[in-house]
Amino acid sequence: MRAGEGVKEYKCTVWSAGAGCHGSCGQKLYVKDGKLIRIEGDENNPWNQGRSCSRALALKQYMYHPDRITTPLKRDGARGEGKFVPISWDEAFDTIERKMKGIREEFGAESILFCQGTGRDVGGPISFLAYSYGSPNWVQLGLSGQSCYTPRLGAMKATFGDFMVADCSQFLEKRYDDPEFEYPEVILVWGQNPPPTCPDGFFGHWIVDCMKKGTQVICVDPRHTWMTTRAKHHLQLRPGTDGALALGMLNVIINEGIYDKEFVAKWCLGFEELKERVQEYSPEKVAGITGVPADTIVSASRTYAKAKNAGGHWGLAVDTAPEGTTVAQAITHLWAITGNIDIPGGSVIARPSHGVTTYPYTTEELVELYGQELVTKLNDKRIGANEYKMVRGFRGWAQPDRAIEACKTGVPYPIKGAWIQTCNPLGGQATRTKYHYEALKGLDFIVAVDLFHNPTTMALADIVLPAATFAEKETFRSWWVPLGVTQKAVQVGECKSDWEINFELAGRLNPEIRQRWGSVRELIDSRLQRAGLTFDKLVEQGSWAMPPDGPFKPYRRHERGLLRHDGVPGFNTPSGKIELYSSVYKGFDIDPLPFYREPVNGPVAKPELAQQYPLTMISGTRNPLFFHSEHRSIPWLREKCPEPLVDIHPDTAKELGIFDGEWVFIENQMGKVKRKASLSKTVKPNMINTEHGWWKPELEGAEPTLFGVWDYQINQLVPGPQDSQSGFGGGQYKVTQVKLTKMPEGGK
């Protein structure tokens, strides 16, 4: 069943081949008689070079699943009763248009929240719909402190004027074979286990590729993982103390004089201030805070600083640290003072490929797409923008903790509706899940766009719109590189792409849209103009393009005057230098230098709480079979991990009389959740580690069961709101105090 014999091949560069993730894999779809029969990694795509993942390879079971929603639905009964009836797209669009226009007229467009999770290409179409409608409240609702990448992005923008990623040759068409590339001697992997994730425009296994060629890794992780067991140094810190560790490493590198003196003198600003600040964080003091022995901190710092070239990779644990934006800032300083900036195998500046925007990552991109006037006007109304200057000044998110409170309290103004798109906050990212549930239940009008029913659609939706998988849609991607397009290979039911749905509705809500573009394809082509390319042209050349030499391709662009609008060598910051003392942070009224703060509900800050709940829980550990709250209904995936597990140290289990494989409750002041015990020394005795995103699609969907969400949704134990200075970061997902209790008869 290769191409030919009635089988057609479609090459796609996909945003989320593994349905949901953040990779940019090339995939080949084989279609016969209008049906997908097989999916294969595309060996000609430089991103994955033919590789794939379990989720992408299970695409058939996902697309053609009997539970897939394939027509628009409207609620027929009370919210939560689980009664929905199919309706036509016309009826769905007409109803939504009428309701949304009514709400806008009576209460203002800001009283509708536009809620996304993560994954797929949703960021582009949902922001497009929010701005077209006139609402500033685009938000990852439930994601306390917007604690996923935004804090890191904000820190990078402030320090470098750009974003950075570890260089694993991904910007070069020939990849590892390009003579310009050099393997990193070291990669500092902070707060992530890269292989089971494809985070933020990065293929986790690129680091494994480098390790095979001799790259050494330094891992900062409270857990033991596959990668930490192969690390040269494993800094096994107490959860949430990342900020202290980064400052301690800066202390060693600065005081031992092993930073890149020439680079710092030439390209950095504020070194003396930073030097003075880090004196407060001696390795001995930091050892006391983090639990990492002082000599390990010193030797890891030396390995990192003395490497000829060293990359920096990081994960969500950075964002969830208290004051995630300052923790991220301290880590960027490590990259900067060692001179590992925009060099082969270092950390390189990453911009959306060819300057094309899909999902806006900066305020500048929003202004370019929607105009300064609209952005300024909306900012005045954006929830959280008046309390937090960084929320106002960086990107365009409403502050999620404040947004859900607004639903409940009507402050700063009443919220009337929610547009929830490929996002399941109740089953996934929402901390204080019951609070979110109650607050959202009170809204007048809720639309959910998704592929399957889930706890959120069941509990809340008035209308559900059926979304397409990538095999069923045209879309484009420019998250770093390559610039890519996905072609539509098949149609399933009446499903539509997120772009199609939002484009149609935006046109109904804002007539200007239809004057500018006649179709989604025209919109995509207009955005691709920047690259001098069209959708068809990209399809023709295999679905992707790498940026030519210039501002979008490494290396050493700061030396070549490629980063600033004025063409002067330097960085795209106000001063043109890497700002170790951040004028941007100062402007946001937050400390211009990094500092350390204890996790707010951790055992040090709240010893009385820790007495009652002695174990620190890390939630959100990744499983390569599932993307967040998805995939629990896919047979090929679920059979390999049928139940949600909790890692418990054998000593702790023994003390509590817990056996391997027994069901237990994880419990705290917020509630209790079920997990199956997995005894493992990958955690310390005072910690437990568990996955998020669990609910069971095989259980009853209607209330009160809601697919078992109240039994399995771990983030309902995570308190909130975050209270960082910047408004970003500090969601307490990685430091929640809990206890374990046995269930009667081991839960049988």
Next chain:
Amino acid sequence: MSRYGLMIDYDFCTGCHTCEVACQQEHDYPAGKCGIKLTKFEYETFEKLCIDYLPFPNDLCDLCKDRVAAGELPSCVKHCQAAVMKYGPVDELVKDLEERHKRVLFVPK
């Protein structure tokens, strides 16, 4: 005719499960049937904790004979995220075992 096998560099197997689903898709095996099964080992030496993964081909593995006949690599070999699997004649694969530690050769039936 020489015998063929799978060489697995299990020092770098990350436990991603891709090989398993690749096999299931290729053969249209239902859940519960798969030509390769991932196993995990967590153990301690006298110095440290270790985690190793190893995919174990079984009697449902036919070395992707249809793919191979069509000039393609076996599905697991092609899709492995860590690129740790190699297909070839056994006498050649044996040489890979000499090159580095923590490698294993399977010759499914």
